[in-house]
Amino acid sequence: MDSSESDSTRHRKIIHIDMDAFFASVEQRDNPDLRGKPVAVGGSSLRGVVAAASYEARTFGVHSAMPSVTAKRKCPDLIFVRHRFDVYKQVSRQIRDIFEDYTPLVEPLSLDEAYLDVTENRKNMASATEIAKEIRARIFEATQLTASAGVSYNKFLAKLASDQNKPNGLCVIRPEQGAAFVAALPVKKFHGVGPATAAKMHRLGIETGADLRARSLDDLTRAFGVSGKHYYWIARGVDRREVKPDRERKSIGAETTFFTDLTAFDAAWRELEPLIDKVWRHVETNAVRARTVTLKVKFSDFQIITRSHTGAVLTDKSEMIAAVNSLLLNVFPPPKGVRLLGVTLSNLGAEADEPQLSLGL
Structure with a gap:
């Protein structure tokens, strides 16, 4: 290990802030009747997926991305509420303003969590x-909402720390504690190690950070490709990634799940129109442009397909409408009922980077 690189990493002071059950907590804050009760944001008792679950719901095993019907089966008294993303964004902005009182080095991961580098601070x-x-x-x-925080000398450990004492908790992992903390932790709890990777590690006999550390760099590279090097270093409590305040967004999208499966083109198009409005509003608000339009379709049997078109830079909402319409026409009539539609723009660039002339789709 390059000692100079390791030392520079260890001298950072990184905080990871994670709001506690953010969407659900906002709903409970704004509606006293929901306080102390199991709440799921998004979906319904029959369709869709849970976007967020209150801690009362989590005690029944309800969690985000769980199908609503499964959540309701686990918790019969679960209360479903519609999401209010505009409100969540406003609260997120309040929280971001607080962060920026301390440091310009704020890297948001989502509306409810961010890294802060406070090595030098305001x-x-x-x-x-x-x-x-x-x-x-x-x-x-400012918000009457609680947040949990992890404090450490790198991003990987700060992220792990913030999850240790939730909700409304604080955990500090000091440089001399980092390697031992990682050694004792199951690899499935490592941020960045998803279920498929964790399962592969388990098949290789890697259950904990200590097991991971026992493997050579060559072994891990052979097993996991370029990610092997990352796993090798985090098993030793080393993470050289910097907090980057200007994380480039790779795509902008919106989707919706239907109460009744759709089979008619006109009905599907009516559902897509507000999604197009929402995505294009984000494009204009953030002064970005895109070249790729993707349509996502989930059928009644949960099969998912995507159809994309990449062309000249989209300069007008009508061009996006035409592209999505064309993609939808290629899917309809569908072979089975459609339960979800989504639309995404990618290949993003700043508005100022556009060529002076662009051809429509």
Whole structure:
């Protein structure tokens, strides 16, 4: 290991802030009748998937991305509420403003979590732990919502730490504790190790961070390709990634699940129109443009297909409408009922990067 690289990593002060059951907590905050009750945001008792679950619902095994019908079976008293993304975004902006009082190095991962590099900070505070405590208190004062925080010397460990004492908790992993903390942790709890990778590790006899550390760099590279090097270093508590405040968004999308399966083109198109409006509104608000349009279709048997078109830069909403319409025509009539439709724009670039002349689709 290059000691100079390791030392520079260890001298960082990284905080990972993760709001507690964010969407559900906002709903419980704004509707006192929901407090203390199992709440699922999104979906319904029959269709869709859970976008977020309150801690009361989680005790029954309900979690995000779970089909609503499964969630209702696990928790018969589960209360479904419609999502209010505009409200969540407003609250997220409040929280982001608090972060930026301390450092410009804020890397949002989603509306409800972010990394902060406070090695050097605007408050000239020496302790990252004290900064995390202060930020959590300010978030609660401003929003009446709780946040959990992880504090460590790199992003990987800060992320793991924030999950240790949820909800409304704080965990600090110091440089001398990092390797031992990772060694004791099951690999399935590592951020970035999904179910498929964890299953492959288990087949290779890798159950914990200690098992991972026992494997050579060559072994891990052969087994996991370029990711093998990352696993080799995080097993040793080393993560050299910097907090990047300007994470480039790779796509913009929206989708919706239907109460009744769709089979008619006109009905499907009516459902797509508000999704197109929503995506294009984001394009205009953020002054970006896109070259690829993708239509996502999930059928009644949960089979998913996508159809894409890449062409000249989209400069007008009508061009996006024409592209989506063409893609939908290629799918209809469908071989079976359609339960979900989604539309995504990708190959994004800044508006200023557009060529002066572009051809329509």
